[in-house]
Amino acid sequence: MRPLHDLLREAQENGVAIGHFNISDLVLLKAVFAAARERNVPVLVGLSEGEREFVGVRQIAAFVRSLREEFDFPIFLDADHTHSLAKAVEAAKAGFDWIVFDMSALPFEENVRQTKQAVEALKAINPSIIVEGEIGDIGSGSEIHDSAPDLSKGLSSPEEAQRFVASTGVEVLAPAVGNMHGMLKSMVRGETKKRLDIERIAAIKRAARVFLTLHGGSGTDDEDFRKAIAAGINVVHINTELRVAWRRGLEQGLAKQPDEVVPYKILPSAVELVRQVVASRLSLFNAPRRAAQGM
Numbered sequence: 001m002r003p004l005h006d007l008l009r010e011a012q013e014n015g016v017a018i019g020h021f022n023i024s025d026l027v028l029l030k031a032v033f034a035a036a037r038e039r040n041v042p043v044l045v046g047l048s049e050g051e052r053e054f055v056g057v058r059q060i061a062a063f064v065r066s067l068r069e070e071f072d073f074p075i076f077l078d079a080d081h082t083h084s085l086a087k088a089v090e091a092a093k094a095g096f097d098w099i100v101f102d103m104s105a106l107p108f109e110e111n112v113r114q115t116k117q118a119v120e121a122l123k124a125i126n127p128s129i130i131v132e133g134e135i136g137d138i139g140s141g142s143e144i145h146d147s148a149p150d151l152s153k154g155l156s157s158p159e160e161a162q163r164f165v166a167s168t169g170v171e172v173l174a175p176a177v178g179n180m181h182g183m184l185k186s187m188v189r190g191e192t193k194k195r196l197d198i199e200r201i202a203a204i205k206r207a208a209r210v211f212l213t214l215h216g217g218s219g220t221d222d223e224d225f226r227k228a229i230a231a232g233i234n235v236v237h238i239n240t241e242l243r244v245a246w247r248r249g250l251e252q253g254l255a256k257q258p259d260e261v262v263p264y265k266i267l268p269s270a271v272e273l274v275r276q277v278v279a280s281r282l283s284l285f286n287a288p289r290r291a292a293q294g295m
């Protein structure tokens, strides 16, 4: 299996992005894995602290590792939005490939101090683990929001991106560039789309010269995704769109078979709807194009 770092480098060179999808049960994992195999592209599955709490840290690590080994397929595991060193260490020791160490709610200098400490501690456990840091404000909660929070004051600047990367040693940075966790109802209905600040992404890439992750990708305009990837985004996170498809698929499975009680006869409807969303996002993120802006 090629190391994740090589796959990231290759994505950067080819001007494509690796899709990252949050999971919190077997339906979602099966759907993501099926879509990635179908498209034959590397994929990241991520679990935030709440998602890990539900599934089990060591259990999901064993499950994903078993898929990677049995199918010789590049599926990797991320500890998404980890808010303490203890939780980060727990995931690293369980075999997670990637840690999103998220201290973005703290003042900048404190975020730098704690992230630097986390990079050192996590690399000591596994030198090839990838540590991602976060700056700026992109809201919280990958769910349906009634109104959009005002995130305009939390946008990341190229200067702070450069300083954060240089001071912490993170290999991947998650900036705030118009992206937002969760979706508005109008986005779920497809009436409105999130728009990204492409110029800001390009300026951050030039200044920070690291891999960049776009969080909160659900409901984003397709053309903005293409431009963001060309400007230097290497990983795109999708969660809420999958959760919406999961619920719809589950409701369909139950409605189609009102008297059914066998989970493996009800749940495939949910797997199928989630698989369709993941497949369409993977096609968009991995569409061949000219090389992205360099590092």
Ligand SMILES: [Zn+2]
Pocket: 081, 181, 215, 216, 237
């Ligand atoms: Zn996120």
